[in-house]
Amino acid sequence: MFNSRLGCSSISFRHQDLATALRTIAGLGFDEIDLGALPGVCDHVPYELTLDAVAAVAAEVAASGLRVRSVNGDIGDLNAVLDGGQQAARERHLEALLTLTAATGARALVLPCGALGHEPVQNLEADLDLIAAQLTHAGQRAAGFGVELWTESLHFLRFCWNLERAELLAQRLAGSGVGIVMDFSHIVAAGEDPLEYLKRHEGRISHVHLRDAVPGNINLSIGNGNADFAAGLNALAAGGYTGHFSLELETRDVTHDERPAAAAKAASFITDLI
Known part of the structure; x- marks a missing residue:
């Protein structure tokens, strides 16, 4: 029904419990989720992620019949300076998320590009160095589980919120094996150009999130914002991108009852562009 490279994030139906969200997504005709x-x-995965919870x-997820492309998780502010106990707690949370990623057959765990907020904990360079080091370490741990580590950068609400910071982080991650997740909505919300983003991250994009936005607002349905998906997807294809896409429709311009129809409409639109 939809392009096989197009999935739907469970975040799109975060108001539903996991089993209901999976049934909704499968019922719409998707084969794959984030x-x-x-x-x-999104509380589809318990924060206290015990082995039983995993x-x-x-x-x-297995019962739903849906493939999992990635697990979109968080292990805390990667630019925070931690003591030994805090770092040990982070390691346990990371291990649990990687266990879940492997158990669901996902290709990668996705982590954020720093804290919620744009102000440095130390200073710009030190914070970027720390974020890159934490992501690189997480990537090394991920390899032991047979999965990849990706980071969503840029992210309008996080430390690496604009083109400059996203590029500086990408430079620090060069050669680390950590992939980059591109999100159209965060780029547009930051007042940046997705085509310029692609130029600066050529050959580095591992996955793409799709949602619409205007400057300052990431929560719009596809077609209700300023994102030029046709130009962006054409540029991705021209650059040799063969990865997958996911509708992450954490939108606030439709009611919950309207979400399934809005997701199907967006999927049909994007399918025609891929």
């Missing part, structure tokens, strides 16, 4: 595991944003989530 699994939201972001505390406070098994329960993996079983629900």
Whole structure:
């Protein structure tokens, strides 16, 4: 029904419990999801991720028949300076998320590009160095689980919120094996140009999130903002991108009852462009 490279993030239906969201997504005709595991944003995955919880989530996903492309998680502010106990707690959370990523058959775990907020904890260079080091370490851990590590950068609400910071982080991650997730809505919300973003991240994009935006607002349905998806997807194809796309429709311009129809409409529109 939709292009096989186009999936739907469970975050699109975060108001539903996981089993219901999976049924909704499958019922719309999608074959693939990104699994939201972001505390406070999407509670489809418990924050206290015990082995029993991992098994329960993996079983629900398997029962749905949907493939998982990535797990979208968070292990805390990557530019925070941690003491030994805090770092140990982060390691345990990372291991749990990687266990879930492997258990669901996902290709990658996605982590953010720093804290919620744009102000440095130390200073710009030190914070970027710390974020890159934490992501590189997480990528090394991921390899042990047979999965990849990606980071969503730029992200309008996070430390690497604009083209400059996203490029500086990408430079620090060169050669690390950490992939980059491009999100149209965050780029547009930051007042930046997706085509310029692609020029600066040529050959580095591992996955693409799709949602519309205007400057300052990331929460719009596709077609209700300023994102030029046709130009962006053409540029991705011209640059040799062969990865997948996911509708991450954390939108606030439709009601919950309207979400399934809005997701189907967006999927048909994007399918015609891929």
